[in-house]
Amino acid sequence: MTIEELYGRYKELPLVSTDTRNITPGCIFFALKGEKFNANTFAAQALERGARLVVVDEAQYAEDERCILVSDVLLALQDLARFHRAQLNIPIIGVTGTNGKTTTKELLHAVLSQRYKTFATKGNLNNHIGVPLSLLAVDGHTEVAVIEMGANHQREIAFLSAIAAPTHGLITNVGKAHLEGFGSFEGVKKAKGELYDYLKLHNGVLFIQGDNPHLQEMEKARQIDQVVRYGFSADNNIVGQLVHANPFLTINWRLQHEEVVNNVSTQLTGSYNAENILAAAAVGNFLGLSASEINQGLEAYTPTNNRSQVVQTATNTVIADYYNANASSMAAALDNIAFIDANQKAILLGDMFEMGDESYIEHQKLVEKAVAITAARKIFVGQAFFAHQYAGAEFYETTEEAKHALQARPITHSTILLKASRGMAFERLMEVL
Incomplete structure (x- = not known):
């Protein structure tokens, strides 16, 4: 057939x-x-x-x-998705990056849905199987599609782009993740940059965090014609300002050269999410949404699945961000908890996986960063963290050991950062917080 x-x-x-x-x-x-x-x-x-x-x-x-x-069934699925994509005459926005791609994808969906019938990748169906399945779920009534693309080795984004054929795209950021597959940070940049390569070749529109030096370097190397910049400095097309992050984000944003400022109170935590909010504003504005529509979408979005999610327990406010973790997202989460104004704080970090040869040094850097933050409890869980014992902090080899310690000595009346790679099963700690 x-x-x-x-x-x-x-x-x-x-x-x-x-x-x-x-x-x-x-x-x-x-x-x-x-x-x-x-x-x-x-x-x-x-x-x-x-x-x-x-x-x-x-x-x-x-x-x-x-x-x-x-x-080959897999090839048949991918070919069917590629053929279906060719029949779709709609904007398709490709989203990738080391951190924040799922949150950004959901923000884009929330914003664009204010005007268009919008499809977005469900969950994290962002690999060589998930992207074809996502495309085949785009029906003839869809007006805009947001397709998330993940990768843990070279040429994967190029392959997924060839299937999804994005007309628009953005890389949220590049950082130290999946180093076993990418080999190095430069390998991460090369792999993620394959989306830029596709947009350049097909005259696509690039949305870029204009204050990120790595992304700027990657874009300049390719000389993409259609570029929309968002960020916090005045030379961006969309200019933003972080107003509050205690723990929910309030931001201001405006169009370059315009005085009208939009103030948006979100249900997102994490100062690192401010640029993801601006990305959604930039895409929405480019696709013709009014400021009012953009703001309504941003304010309506509520995070789930333990990604930058604030959970109120009986006595604590927990920043549940343990769906995934890598060196750059860990550092950003620590910067955020340090920034938050709270009477009492606690930090619970679990091991990062797939860090390759850089695992030891990256875990050490995070311990040093965390112990410098004012917090009543600093708890590190997992064998990688256990190799770095510091005075004034607690170290446990397993999540179960940490759970027992928290049962014996509970944390109360605190704002708690809970972050780890998914394999650490940190949801079990929620039971004792």
Whole structure:
């Protein structure tokens, strides 16, 4: 079956699934393979649960006319998404970056939805499987789509850009993350910069944090024609000012050369999110939204999934930011807790993963930074942090040990930073805070 023929079947009822646990009646089920699974074996089950068609790449599972046999199911899914994207005559905004890409994507969705029927990547479906699935969820009524793209090795953003074909794009920032795959900070810049390469080649519009020297260097090296700058200095197209961050952000923003200032009170915490808010304002303004529409979208957005999320417990205010962590996001979170005006503070940090050869020194830097902050309790959890013992701080090898320590000696009436890589399972500490 050609991709055009497969697309014809998809258009009859454009629903796609890769998980038999979440079959939508009438969908097309793609039987993907992984290191530890082979969904070809679930083809019959998918049909029983309501799938209209299944796409397989092992002949023994192509039992009847409802089974489409291809050479590689993953390639078929990606090709179908690429073909579907080619039929969409709408702005598609590609978003990547080391930190803040999911929050920025959600802010863009909140703002653009004030005027347009907007689709945005669900959750963090931002890889070689998630991006195709996201594109195939964009229907004919959608007027703007925001597609998040993640990467942990070179050429991944280039590959995803070739599928999503963004007309507009932004890199939130570049920092030390996934160093095992990228090799170095320069490797991170090269990999993320593949989005700039695509926009340059296809005459796309770039939105850039105009005060970020790394992003500026990356943009100048490519000489992109259409650039919209946002930031805090006066030479940006969108000029912002952080007013408050205690703990929720209030910002001012205005258009360059205009005196009218927009004051926005958000439900986001973390001073590092101010530039993500400005990014959404910049995109909204470029796509024709009024200042009122932009402000309404920004104020309506409420973070979830433990990303810059403020949680009020019985006695504490917890900045729950433990969905993910790397050296740059950790440092930004520490700067934020230091900036916040609170009667009493506590810092709980967990190990960062995928840091490669720089793990030891980066964890050491963060311990030194954290112990310099005025806080009643400074707690470090995980084997990487455990290697750096400092007086006046607490170190535990596991999250369970930290939990027991907090049960024995609770933290009360404090503003608490809770940040770690997802694998540390810091949600278990919420039970004792």
